[in-house]
Amino acid sequence: MSPPIPDRALRELGRTEGDADSLGLLVRDQDTRRLVLLRAVLDAAAAAPTTVCPPHLLDRLREDWALLEAAERADRAAVRTVLFHPMAGPWAQRLLSGLTAATVTGPDLPAGLAHLTALAVAAAIRAGVRCTALLAPRAGLVSLPTLGAVRTDSGPVELAHSAGEMLIRPANGPPLVARTQPDGTMTSADPRWLPVLALPALLPGSGPVPLDDVDPYGTEGGGLPRHGLSMAVRMDDHERKAWAACWSGVEPLLRTGGEHRLTEVAVLLRCVVPLGRPPGSGADAGGVAHCSGTRREAFGAVLSSRPATSVYFASTLVHELQHTKLAALGALVRLHHEDATPRHFAPWRSDPRPFDGLLQGAYSHLALADYWQRSALGARRVTSRDLAWAEHARCREQVGAVLPVLAGSAGLTREGRVLVNEMITLYHRMDDSPPPPGHLARAKAYVSTVKVIWQQRNGSRRQ
DSSP: OOOSSOHHHHHHHHTTOOOHHHHHHHHHHHHHHHHHHHHHHHHHHHHSOTTTSOHHHHHHHHHHHHHHHHHHHHOHHHHHHHHTSTTHHHHHHHHHHHHTOSSOOOTHHHHHHHHHHHHHHHHHHHHTOOEEEEEOOBTTEEEETTTEEEEOSSSOEEEEEETTEEEEEOSSSOOEEEEEOTTSOEEOSSTTEEEOEEEOOSSTTSOOEEEOSOOTTSSTTSOGGGGTOOOBOOOOHHHHHHHHHHHHTHHHHHHHTOHHHHHHHHHHOOEEEEEOSOTTOOTTOTTTOOOEEOOTTSTTEEEEEOOSSHHHHHHHHHHHHHHHHHHHHHHHSOOBOOOOOOOBOOTTOSSOBOHHHHHHHHHHHHHHHHHHHHHHHHOOSHHHHHHHHHHHHHHHHHHHHHHHHHHTOTTBOHHHHHHHHHHHHHHHHGGGSOOOHHHHHHHHHHHHHHHHHHHHHHGGGOO
Protein backbone atom coordinates (compact mmCIF):
# COMPACT_ATOMS: atom_id res chain seq x y z
CA MET A 1 0.00 0.00 0.00
CA SER A 2 1.38 3.43 -0.96
CA PRO A 3 1.75 6.04 1.78
CA PRO A 4 -0.92 8.77 2.07
CA ILE A 5 1.62 11.32 0.88
CA PRO A 6 4.92 10.69 -0.95
CA ASP A 7 8.14 11.63 0.84
CA ARG A 8 8.97 14.11 -1.91
CA ALA A 9 5.76 16.02 -1.25
CA LEU A 10 6.23 15.75 2.51
CA ARG A 11 9.71 17.24 2.25
CA GLU A 12 8.44 20.06 0.06
CA LEU A 13 5.72 20.85 2.57
CA GLY A 14 8.27 20.70 5.40
CA ARG A 15 10.14 23.53 3.69
CA THR A 16 6.80 25.43 3.62
CA GLU A 17 6.70 24.96 -0.15
CA GLY A 18 4.67 22.57 -2.29
CA ASP A 19 3.95 22.49 -6.01
CA ALA A 20 0.48 22.15 -7.50
CA ASP A 21 0.68 18.33 -7.35
CA SER A 22 1.71 18.22 -3.69
CA LEU A 23 -0.91 20.75 -2.66
CA GLY A 24 -3.44 18.93 -4.80
CA LEU A 25 -3.06 15.85 -2.59
CA LEU A 26 -4.22 17.93 0.39
CA VAL A 27 -7.07 19.47 -1.59
CA ARG A 28 -8.42 16.14 -2.82
CA ASP A 29 -8.31 14.66 0.67
CA GLN A 30 -10.18 17.64 2.12
CA ASP A 31 -12.77 17.53 -0.66
CA THR A 32 -13.36 13.83 -0.03
CA ARG A 33 -13.81 14.53 3.67
CA ARG A 34 -16.39 17.20 2.84
CA LEU A 35 -18.44 14.78 0.75
CA VAL A 36 -18.29 12.17 3.52
CA LEU A 37 -19.36 14.80 6.04
CA LEU A 38 -22.35 15.80 3.92
CA ARG A 39 -23.40 12.18 3.57
CA ALA A 40 -23.05 11.76 7.33
CA VAL A 41 -25.47 14.68 7.80
CA LEU A 42 -28.06 12.96 5.62
CA ASP A 43 -27.64 9.64 7.42
CA ALA A 44 -27.73 11.27 10.86
CA ALA A 45 -30.95 13.09 10.01
CA ALA A 46 -32.55 9.83 8.87
CA ALA A 47 -31.45 8.09 12.08
CA ALA A 48 -32.36 10.93 14.46
CA PRO A 49 -35.48 10.62 16.64
CA THR A 50 -38.49 12.67 15.54
CA THR A 51 -37.99 14.94 18.57
CA VAL A 52 -34.70 16.04 17.01
CA CYS A 53 -35.55 15.88 13.29
CA PRO A 54 -39.34 15.93 12.73
CA PRO A 55 -40.71 14.22 9.59
CA HIS A 56 -41.42 17.49 7.74
CA LEU A 57 -37.79 18.60 8.17
CA LEU A 58 -36.50 15.20 7.09
CA ASP A 59 -38.72 15.32 3.99
CA ARG A 60 -37.38 18.77 3.13
CA LEU A 61 -33.78 17.57 3.58
CA ARG A 62 -34.41 14.67 1.20
CA GLU A 63 -35.92 17.04 -1.37
CA ASP A 64 -32.87 19.28 -1.11
CA TRP A 65 -30.59 16.28 -1.53
CA ALA A 66 -32.53 15.22 -4.63
CA LEU A 67 -32.06 18.73 -6.08
CA LEU A 68 -28.33 18.50 -5.40
CA GLU A 69 -28.18 15.17 -7.22
CA ALA A 70 -30.09 16.58 -10.20
CA ALA A 71 -27.76 19.59 -10.32
CA GLU A 72 -24.70 17.35 -10.17
CA ARG A 73 -25.96 15.31 -13.11
CA ALA A 74 -26.22 18.56 -15.07
CA ASP A 75 -22.88 20.11 -14.05
CA ARG A 76 -20.76 18.34 -11.48
CA ALA A 77 -18.08 21.04 -11.29
CA ALA A 78 -20.65 23.75 -10.63
CA VAL A 79 -22.17 21.80 -7.75
CA ARG A 80 -18.76 21.04 -6.23
CA THR A 81 -18.06 24.79 -6.20
CA VAL A 82 -20.93 25.14 -3.75
CA LEU A 83 -20.38 21.98 -1.72
CA PHE A 84 -16.65 22.69 -1.35
CA HIS A 85 -17.25 26.32 -0.40
CA PRO A 86 -15.33 26.70 2.87
CA MET A 87 -18.31 27.91 4.86
CA ALA A 88 -20.26 24.74 4.11
CA GLY A 89 -17.81 23.01 6.45
CA PRO A 90 -18.73 24.83 9.68
CA TRP A 91 -22.41 24.48 8.76
CA ALA A 92 -22.17 20.72 8.20
CA GLN A 93 -20.09 20.11 11.34
CA ARG A 94 -22.52 22.08 13.48
CA LEU A 95 -25.57 20.40 11.98
CA LEU A 96 -24.09 16.92 12.39
CA SER A 97 -23.33 17.65 16.05
CA GLY A 98 -26.93 18.78 16.57
CA LEU A 99 -28.38 15.73 14.87
CA THR A 100 -26.27 13.31 16.91
CA ALA A 101 -26.64 15.10 20.27
CA ALA A 102 -28.23 13.24 23.15
CA THR A 103 -30.73 16.05 23.74
CA VAL A 104 -32.79 18.37 21.57
CA THR A 105 -30.54 21.21 20.41
CA GLY A 106 -33.07 24.03 20.11
CA PRO A 107 -33.85 26.48 17.30
CA ASP A 108 -30.44 26.26 15.62
CA LEU A 109 -31.20 22.80 14.25
CA PRO A 110 -34.16 23.78 12.01
CA ALA A 111 -32.14 26.75 10.74
CA GLY A 112 -29.21 24.44 10.01
CA LEU A 113 -31.42 22.01 8.12
CA ALA A 114 -32.97 24.88 6.18
CA HIS A 115 -29.53 26.02 5.07
CA LEU A 116 -29.24 22.88 2.97
CA THR A 117 -32.05 24.32 0.85
CA ALA A 118 -29.94 27.42 0.24
CA LEU A 119 -26.96 25.27 -0.74
CA ALA A 120 -29.08 23.14 -3.07
CA VAL A 121 -30.60 26.20 -4.75
CA ALA A 122 -27.18 27.81 -5.22
CA ALA A 123 -25.88 24.56 -6.74
CA ALA A 124 -28.90 24.32 -9.06
CA ILE A 125 -28.43 27.92 -10.22
CA ARG A 126 -24.76 27.32 -10.98
CA ALA A 127 -25.64 24.11 -12.84
CA GLY A 128 -28.44 25.77 -14.83
CA VAL A 129 -31.19 23.62 -13.31
CA ARG A 130 -34.70 24.97 -12.76
CA CYS A 131 -35.81 25.15 -9.15
CA THR A 132 -38.10 26.93 -6.69
CA ALA A 133 -37.70 27.44 -2.94
CA LEU A 134 -39.01 29.31 0.06
CA LEU A 135 -36.26 30.58 2.38
CA ALA A 136 -36.48 32.41 5.70
CA PRO A 137 -34.08 35.28 6.40
CA ARG A 138 -31.34 35.25 9.03
CA ALA A 139 -30.19 38.58 10.42
CA GLY A 140 -32.03 40.37 7.61
CA LEU A 141 -30.52 38.30 4.78
CA VAL A 142 -31.50 35.32 2.68
CA SER A 143 -28.13 33.94 1.60
CA LEU A 144 -27.33 31.77 -1.41
CA PRO A 145 -23.82 30.44 -0.75
CA THR A 146 -21.14 31.56 -3.26
CA LEU A 147 -23.62 33.80 -5.10
CA GLY A 148 -24.97 36.51 -2.80
CA ALA A 149 -27.89 37.39 -0.59
CA VAL A 150 -31.23 39.19 -0.62
CA ARG A 151 -31.71 41.93 1.94
CA THR A 152 -35.20 41.68 3.42
CA ASP A 153 -37.01 43.18 6.40
CA SER A 154 -39.07 40.18 7.43
CA GLY A 155 -40.80 37.03 6.32
CA PRO A 156 -39.79 34.25 3.92
CA VAL A 157 -38.59 34.88 0.38
CA GLU A 158 -39.80 32.94 -2.66
CA LEU A 159 -37.15 32.07 -5.23
CA ALA A 160 -37.71 30.73 -8.75
CA HIS A 161 -34.78 30.04 -11.08
CA SER A 162 -34.90 29.24 -14.77
CA ALA A 163 -32.53 29.78 -17.70
CA GLY A 164 -30.02 31.85 -15.76
CA GLU A 165 -32.61 34.17 -14.27
CA MET A 166 -33.80 34.16 -10.66
CA LEU A 167 -37.10 35.80 -9.71
CA ILE A 168 -37.10 36.82 -6.06
CA ARG A 169 -40.34 37.62 -4.25
CA PRO A 170 -39.83 39.01 -0.73
CA ALA A 171 -42.67 38.85 1.78
CA ASN A 172 -42.70 42.66 1.81
CA GLY A 173 -41.89 44.81 -1.19
CA PRO A 174 -41.82 44.31 -4.95
CA PRO A 175 -40.12 41.37 -6.63
CA LEU A 176 -36.62 41.62 -8.07
CA VAL A 177 -34.61 39.74 -10.65
CA ALA A 178 -30.99 38.56 -10.50
CA ARG A 179 -29.15 37.10 -13.48
CA THR A 180 -26.25 34.70 -13.78
CA GLN A 181 -23.22 36.12 -15.58
CA PRO A 182 -20.70 34.20 -17.74
CA ASP A 183 -18.12 34.35 -14.93
CA GLY A 184 -20.52 32.58 -12.53
CA THR A 185 -21.47 35.64 -10.51
CA MET A 186 -25.06 36.76 -10.09
CA THR A 187 -25.98 40.42 -10.47
CA SER A 188 -29.04 42.59 -10.18
CA ALA A 189 -29.81 46.28 -10.64
CA ASP A 190 -31.87 46.13 -7.43
CA PRO A 191 -29.87 47.24 -4.35
CA ARG A 192 -31.58 44.58 -2.26
CA TRP A 193 -29.42 41.96 -3.99
CA LEU A 194 -25.95 41.80 -2.42
CA PRO A 195 -23.58 39.89 -4.71
CA VAL A 196 -20.44 38.16 -3.49
CA LEU A 197 -17.51 40.23 -4.70
CA ALA A 198 -15.08 38.20 -6.82
CA LEU A 199 -11.43 39.19 -6.45
CA PRO A 200 -9.65 38.56 -9.79
CA ALA A 201 -7.59 35.40 -10.24
CA LEU A 202 -3.89 35.82 -9.53
CA LEU A 203 -2.71 33.24 -12.08
CA PRO A 204 -4.01 32.20 -15.51
CA GLY A 205 -6.17 29.14 -15.18
CA SER A 206 -7.08 29.72 -11.54
CA GLY A 207 -10.45 31.05 -10.51
CA PRO A 208 -11.49 34.31 -8.91
CA VAL A 209 -11.50 34.46 -5.11
CA PRO A 210 -14.84 35.31 -3.46
CA LEU A 211 -14.76 38.04 -0.81
CA ASP A 212 -17.74 36.64 1.06
CA ASP A 213 -19.44 38.95 3.54
CA VAL A 214 -22.95 37.43 3.33
CA ASP A 215 -22.58 33.74 4.19
CA PRO A 216 -24.21 33.17 7.61
CA TYR A 217 -21.55 30.65 8.60
CA GLY A 218 -18.54 32.88 7.90
CA THR A 219 -17.70 33.25 11.58
CA GLU A 220 -20.69 31.73 13.37
CA GLY A 221 -19.71 29.15 15.96
CA GLY A 222 -16.00 29.70 15.45
CA GLY A 223 -15.24 31.24 18.84
CA LEU A 224 -13.24 33.99 17.14
CA PRO A 225 -13.09 36.51 20.03
CA ARG A 226 -11.17 33.94 22.10
CA HIS A 227 -8.42 34.10 19.48
CA GLY A 228 -8.29 37.88 19.20
CA LEU A 229 -10.44 37.98 16.06
CA SER A 230 -13.46 40.14 15.36
CA MET A 231 -16.66 38.92 13.73
CA ALA A 232 -17.54 39.09 10.03
CA VAL A 233 -18.73 42.43 8.70
CA ARG A 234 -20.86 43.48 5.74
CA MET A 235 -19.04 45.81 3.39
CA ASP A 236 -20.35 49.00 1.84
CA ASP A 237 -19.29 50.10 -1.62
CA HIS A 238 -16.32 52.08 -0.30
CA GLU A 239 -15.03 49.09 1.66
CA ARG A 240 -15.41 46.75 -1.31
CA LYS A 241 -13.36 49.10 -3.48
CA ALA A 242 -10.70 49.33 -0.77
CA TRP A 243 -10.42 45.53 -0.60
CA ALA A 244 -10.22 45.29 -4.40
CA ALA A 245 -7.49 47.95 -4.52
CA CYS A 246 -5.51 46.17 -1.81
CA TRP A 247 -5.83 42.84 -3.66
CA SER A 248 -4.66 44.36 -6.94
CA GLY A 249 -1.12 44.75 -5.59
CA VAL A 250 -0.79 41.27 -4.11
CA GLU A 251 0.36 39.28 -7.17
CA PRO A 252 3.76 40.96 -7.77
CA LEU A 253 4.52 40.89 -4.04
CA LEU A 254 3.85 37.17 -3.79
CA ARG A 255 5.90 36.56 -6.92
CA THR A 256 8.86 38.40 -5.39
CA GLY A 257 8.45 36.31 -2.24
CA GLY A 258 8.64 33.07 -4.25
CA GLU A 259 6.64 31.51 -7.09
CA HIS A 260 5.45 28.83 -4.69
CA ARG A 261 3.57 31.51 -2.74
CA LEU A 262 1.51 32.29 -5.81
CA THR A 263 0.88 28.58 -6.29
CA GLU A 264 -0.38 28.29 -2.71
CA VAL A 265 -2.93 31.03 -3.26
CA ALA A 266 -4.05 29.64 -6.63
CA VAL A 267 -4.50 26.09 -5.31
CA LEU A 268 -5.63 26.60 -1.71
CA LEU A 269 -7.45 29.91 -1.34
CA ARG A 270 -11.18 29.51 -1.93
CA CYS A 271 -12.57 32.59 -0.23
CA VAL A 272 -11.72 35.53 2.01
CA VAL A 273 -14.12 36.42 4.83
CA PRO A 274 -13.84 40.12 5.76
CA LEU A 275 -13.64 40.78 9.50
CA GLY A 276 -14.02 43.99 11.47
CA ARG A 277 -11.22 45.67 13.38
CA PRO A 278 -9.50 43.55 16.02
CA PRO A 279 -11.31 43.54 19.38
CA GLY A 280 -10.17 46.46 21.51
CA SER A 281 -8.45 48.31 18.67
CA GLY A 282 -10.85 51.25 18.89
CA ALA A 283 -12.27 53.46 16.19
CA ASP A 284 -9.12 55.58 15.95
CA ALA A 285 -6.75 52.70 15.17
CA GLY A 286 -6.59 53.66 11.52
CA GLY A 287 -5.39 51.03 9.09
CA VAL A 288 -2.70 49.61 11.36
CA ALA A 289 -4.75 47.31 13.60
CA HIS A 290 -5.25 43.95 11.90
CA CYS A 291 -6.37 40.42 12.70
CA SER A 292 -6.60 37.24 10.64
CA GLY A 293 -7.11 33.52 11.07
CA THR A 294 -8.32 30.24 9.62
CA ARG A 295 -10.80 27.56 10.71
CA ARG A 296 -9.91 23.88 10.39
CA GLU A 297 -13.47 23.03 9.40
CA ALA A 298 -13.49 25.76 6.69
CA PHE A 299 -10.73 24.52 4.39
CA GLY A 300 -9.65 27.18 1.91
CA ALA A 301 -10.96 30.22 3.79
CA VAL A 302 -8.86 33.05 5.15
CA LEU A 303 -10.63 35.28 7.66
CA SER A 304 -9.11 38.74 7.81
CA SER A 305 -9.77 42.35 8.61
CA ARG A 306 -8.78 44.55 5.71
CA PRO A 307 -4.98 44.84 5.64
CA ALA A 308 -3.55 48.36 5.60
CA THR A 309 -1.61 47.73 2.37
CA SER A 310 -1.07 45.16 -0.35
CA VAL A 311 2.21 44.28 1.37
CA TYR A 312 0.40 43.11 4.48
CA PHE A 313 -2.37 41.46 2.47
CA ALA A 314 0.28 39.31 0.77
CA SER A 315 2.00 38.42 4.05
CA THR A 316 -1.39 37.62 5.63
CA LEU A 317 -2.07 35.10 2.87
CA VAL A 318 1.37 33.54 3.29
CA HIS A 319 0.85 33.27 7.04
CA GLU A 320 -2.68 31.90 7.05
CA LEU A 321 -2.30 29.47 4.15
CA GLN A 322 0.49 27.72 6.08
CA HIS A 323 -2.09 26.94 8.76
CA THR A 324 -4.38 25.64 6.01
CA LYS A 325 -1.59 23.44 4.61
CA LEU A 326 -0.43 22.04 7.92
CA ALA A 327 -3.94 21.35 9.22
CA ALA A 328 -4.77 19.49 6.01
CA LEU A 329 -1.52 17.56 6.19
CA GLY A 330 -2.22 16.65 9.82
CA ALA A 331 -5.62 15.30 8.80
CA LEU A 332 -4.01 13.15 6.13
CA VAL A 333 -1.11 11.76 8.20
CA ARG A 334 -0.44 11.85 11.92
CA LEU A 335 2.50 14.12 12.70
CA HIS A 336 2.90 13.58 16.46
CA HIS A 337 1.53 11.88 19.56
CA GLU A 338 2.03 14.80 21.96
CA ASP A 339 -0.81 15.71 24.30
CA ALA A 340 -2.79 18.95 24.22
CA THR A 341 -1.45 20.44 27.47
CA PRO A 342 -0.66 24.16 26.96
CA ARG A 343 2.86 24.49 28.36
CA HIS A 344 5.27 25.69 25.66
CA PHE A 345 6.74 29.16 25.12
CA ALA A 346 5.92 30.73 21.75
CA PRO A 347 7.35 34.21 21.05
CA TRP A 348 4.23 35.15 19.08
CA ARG A 349 1.82 34.42 21.94
CA SER A 350 1.58 35.53 25.56
CA ASP A 351 -0.04 32.29 26.74
CA PRO A 352 1.45 28.77 26.93
CA ARG A 353 0.84 26.72 23.79
CA PRO A 354 0.18 23.01 23.30
CA PHE A 355 2.66 21.16 21.12
CA ASP A 356 0.38 21.19 18.08
CA GLY A 357 -0.13 24.94 18.43
CA LEU A 358 3.62 25.41 18.73
CA LEU A 359 4.17 23.41 15.54
CA GLN A 360 1.50 25.38 13.71
CA GLY A 361 2.95 28.72 14.79
CA ALA A 362 6.54 27.78 14.02
CA TYR A 363 5.54 26.52 10.58
CA SER A 364 3.68 29.70 9.63
CA HIS A 365 6.40 31.99 11.00
CA LEU A 366 9.08 29.99 9.17
CA ALA A 367 7.21 30.56 5.91
CA LEU A 368 6.97 34.27 6.74
CA ALA A 369 10.71 34.43 7.44
CA ASP A 370 11.38 32.84 4.04
CA TYR A 371 8.87 35.10 2.29
CA TRP A 372 10.24 38.30 3.83
CA GLN A 373 13.85 37.31 3.09
CA ARG A 374 13.05 36.72 -0.57
CA SER A 375 11.13 40.01 -0.61
CA ALA A 376 14.09 41.86 0.89
CA LEU A 377 16.50 40.38 -1.64
CA GLY A 378 14.18 41.32 -4.51
CA ALA A 379 13.10 44.76 -3.27
CA ARG A 380 14.00 47.80 -5.34
CA ARG A 381 13.06 50.47 -2.84
CA VAL A 382 15.08 51.06 0.31
CA THR A 383 11.96 51.41 2.49
CA SER A 384 10.50 48.15 1.17
CA ARG A 385 13.80 46.35 1.69
CA ASP A 386 14.15 47.69 5.21
CA LEU A 387 10.63 46.58 6.17
CA ALA A 388 11.19 43.12 4.71
CA TRP A 389 14.50 42.61 6.54
CA ALA A 390 12.95 43.69 9.84
CA GLU A 391 10.04 41.27 9.42
CA HIS A 392 12.36 38.47 8.30
CA ALA A 393 14.71 38.89 11.26
CA ARG A 394 11.87 38.91 13.78
CA CYS A 395 10.12 35.86 12.32
CA ARG A 396 13.34 33.86 11.99
CA GLU A 397 14.39 34.57 15.58
CA GLN A 398 10.94 33.57 16.79
CA VAL A 399 11.20 30.25 14.97
CA GLY A 400 14.73 29.67 16.23
CA ALA A 401 13.50 30.01 19.82
CA VAL A 402 11.15 27.01 19.47
CA LEU A 403 12.76 24.70 16.92
CA PRO A 404 14.76 22.86 19.66
CA VAL A 405 11.49 21.93 21.38
CA LEU A 406 10.00 20.59 18.16
CA ALA A 407 13.18 18.73 17.18
CA GLY A 408 13.55 17.23 20.65
CA SER A 409 10.05 15.80 20.82
CA ALA A 410 9.89 12.03 21.28
CA GLY A 411 6.27 12.16 20.16
CA LEU A 412 6.95 12.93 16.51
CA THR A 413 5.87 10.27 14.04
CA ARG A 414 8.06 9.35 11.08
CA GLU A 415 6.19 11.88 8.94
CA GLY A 416 6.42 14.48 11.68
CA ARG A 417 10.16 13.92 11.97
CA VAL A 418 10.59 14.44 8.21
CA LEU A 419 8.53 17.62 8.40
CA VAL A 420 10.48 19.10 11.31
CA ASN A 421 13.83 18.14 9.78
CA GLU A 422 12.91 19.98 6.60
CA MET A 423 11.81 22.99 8.65
CA ILE A 424 15.28 22.98 10.24
CA THR A 425 16.86 22.74 6.78
CA LEU A 426 15.01 25.83 5.61
CA TYR A 427 15.83 27.67 8.83
CA HIS A 428 19.56 27.13 8.32
CA ARG A 429 19.39 27.78 4.58
CA MET A 430 18.36 31.34 5.36
CA ASP A 431 21.83 31.87 6.90
CA ASP A 432 23.14 32.24 3.35
CA SER A 433 21.61 35.73 3.17
CA PRO A 434 21.57 37.18 6.69
CA PRO A 435 19.76 40.42 7.53
CA PRO A 436 21.67 43.63 8.27
CA PRO A 437 23.25 43.48 11.76
CA GLY A 438 20.98 46.14 13.20
CA HIS A 439 17.80 44.24 12.29
CA LEU A 440 19.27 41.02 13.65
CA ALA A 441 20.23 42.64 16.97
CA ARG A 442 16.79 44.17 17.41
CA ALA A 443 15.08 40.87 16.60
CA LYS A 444 17.22 38.98 19.13
CA ALA A 445 16.51 41.61 21.80
CA TYR A 446 12.80 41.45 21.04
CA VAL A 447 12.55 37.66 21.37
CA SER A 448 14.70 37.69 24.52
CA THR A 449 12.49 40.33 26.13
CA VAL A 450 9.31 38.50 25.17
CA LYS A 451 10.65 35.30 26.74
CA VAL A 452 11.52 37.03 30.02
CA ILE A 453 8.02 38.51 30.23
CA TRP A 454 6.47 35.13 29.38
CA GLN A 455 8.51 33.37 32.07
CA GLN A 456 7.47 35.94 34.66
CA ARG A 457 3.84 35.38 33.76
CA ASN A 458 3.90 31.61 33.19
CA GLY A 459 7.05 30.53 35.02
CA SER A 460 5.67 27.36 36.59
CA ARG A 461 4.57 26.02 33.18
CA ARG A 462 7.50 27.04 31.01
CA GLN A 463 9.44 24.57 28.92
